[in-house]
Every structure is written in C-alpha cells, then in structure tokens.
Amino acid sequence: MILEVDGVDTFYGETQALFGASLAIEHAKVFALLGPNGAGKTTMLRSILGLTRPRRGAVRFDGHDVTRNPTHEIARAGIGWVPDDRRLCPTLSVARNLSIAQKRTRFRNWSVKEAAAIFSPLEYLMERDCENLSGGEMQMVAIARALVGSPGLVLFDEPSQGLAPKIVGDVLATILRMKDEGIASLVVEQNAEIALSVADHAAVIDRGRIVWTGEAATLRDDRGLRQRLLGVQ
Numbered sequence: 001m002i003l004e005v006d007g008v009d010t011f012y013g014e015t016q017a018l019f020g021a022s023l024a025i026e027h028a029k030v031f032a033l034l035g036p037n038g039a040g041k042t043t044m045l046r047s048i049l050g051l052t053r054p055r056r057g058a059v060r061f062d063g064h065d066v067t068r069n070p071t072h073e074i075a076r077a078g079i080g081w082v083p084d085d086r087r088l089c090p091t092l093s094v095a096r097n098l099s100i101a102q103k104r105t106r107f108r109n110w111s112v113k114e115a116a117a118i119f120s121p122l123e124y125l126m127e128r129d130c131e132n133l134s135g136g137e138m139q140m141v142a143i144a145r146a147l148v149g150s151p152g153l154v155l156f157d158e159p160s161q162g163l164a165p166k167i168v169g170d171v172l173a174t175i176l177r178m179k180d181e182g183i184a185s186l187v188v189e190q191n192a193e194i195a196l197s198v199a200d201h202a203a204v205i206d207r208g209r210i211v212w213t214g215e216a217a218t219l220r221d222d223r224g225l226r227q228r229l230l231g232v233q
C-alpha cells in the first residue's frame, strides 16, 4: 500500500469531523472518495497532509508512520496536493510557480519541462503570471506543480469543480497518465460519475464515517447501490 489511513478521528476544536475513518490505497492505483457536502472529504485530505492533525489513529505513507510529521515533511516524502482553490502564487509566472515547487523524492523525479508537457497548452503559458490564467489553465498548473514535487501519491480535492467538460476530460486523462507513470491518486469528488470513471477503488463517506469501500466498478455498475449510498443515479 502507498497510503494507509487507520481509524482516524479528526476534530475542528470540539467538533468531530472524522470518526474512526480508514482507507488504503495501492501503489499506482486511483482511489475515489465520494460523499455529499460536509461529509468529511476535505478533512480526510487535511488529516493525511497533517494540516488538521488527527487526534487518534494513524496515517502511513510508503510504509512510514507520518501521523505526527509536519506538513512540509509529508510533502517532501512524496505526497502531492491539488487543492480545490488551486492556491497558486498569482503574481508569479507559471514557470516560477513550478520551479519553486520542484522536489526530488524516491519516486520518479519530474522536471518542470516534463510536467508542463503533460498539458500541451502549458508550454506556451510558461511566462504568463498565474493571475492572468483561466480557471482551466490554473487547474493544469496546479496539477503540474504537484508533478514537479515528484510524488508517489497525489491528492485531488474536487478536481472537476468549476471546469468545462473538455477540461474535466483532460484532467481525468492526466490522472490516468500519472497512473501509467506509477503515481497513485486519491480523488475526492461530489460528482461520483466523474471520479468513478477513472477509479480502481472507491469509498463513500457520510457524516465523518466511511460507510462503504470496494471496487470502483461495483459502484459504477450497480445503480441501486449508488442510489442508496449517494442518492444519485
């Protein structure tokens, strides 16, 4: 397993957001974490990254317990993050946003050029300041920035949010390209259909509890199960 989250309880102050939540992601596989608004999907990503530290339970990445490690060490170990609000440095160029994020890890090491080449338009935007990019272009830069961190696992928070269908297709194709390169992904989505179209495994979270986990194909093919777990067709 590249990632194991084991019985995690996470709180915001006194409010508990995750209750004994567990999931396991295999090397070079795509895992979809699905669930409605407020279910705890972002909190799961924050718990993995150490941004909101679990009060109980453990997070193991690549065989090492990282539960108490600072966020920058967790990133340096090879976990990339594509946040829903992108978080690029707006006044810096695309090239600079990528070069400051570059890291070497024990996984495949990506150059800025290689990461930018994953989306063809990026190569032509390298000198553009990030504040002058479209939403779709910002998402491409955010993914390329995760890649130059040379990750073994990338966490995607609602990657389809606010994007045109064509761009969503490009993002999904990139997740599969990354998988071919040996990179696992954890895709957090409210849109089950989008995430399940690329996922190998999936889990459903509801009010802070993992209520189902299994093969993505099972959820994809069983409309009744999807309806029962997610309330969608």
Ligand SMILES: Nc1ncnc2c1ncn2[C@@H]1O[C@H](COP(=O)(O)OP(=O)(O)OP(=O)(O)O)[C@@H](O)[C@H]1O
Binding pocket: 012, 015, 017, 035, 036, 037, 038, 039, 040, 041, 042, 043, 044, 190
């Ligand atoms: N900073 C915070 N302080 C207090 N409670 C929070 C905070 N962030 C999230 N929560 C609460 O924790 C619970 C889980 O939120 P979380 O953002 O993880 O859900 P989510 O599944 O990602 O939802 P969404 O799809 O709307 O982003 C919610 O009840 C939310 O109100």
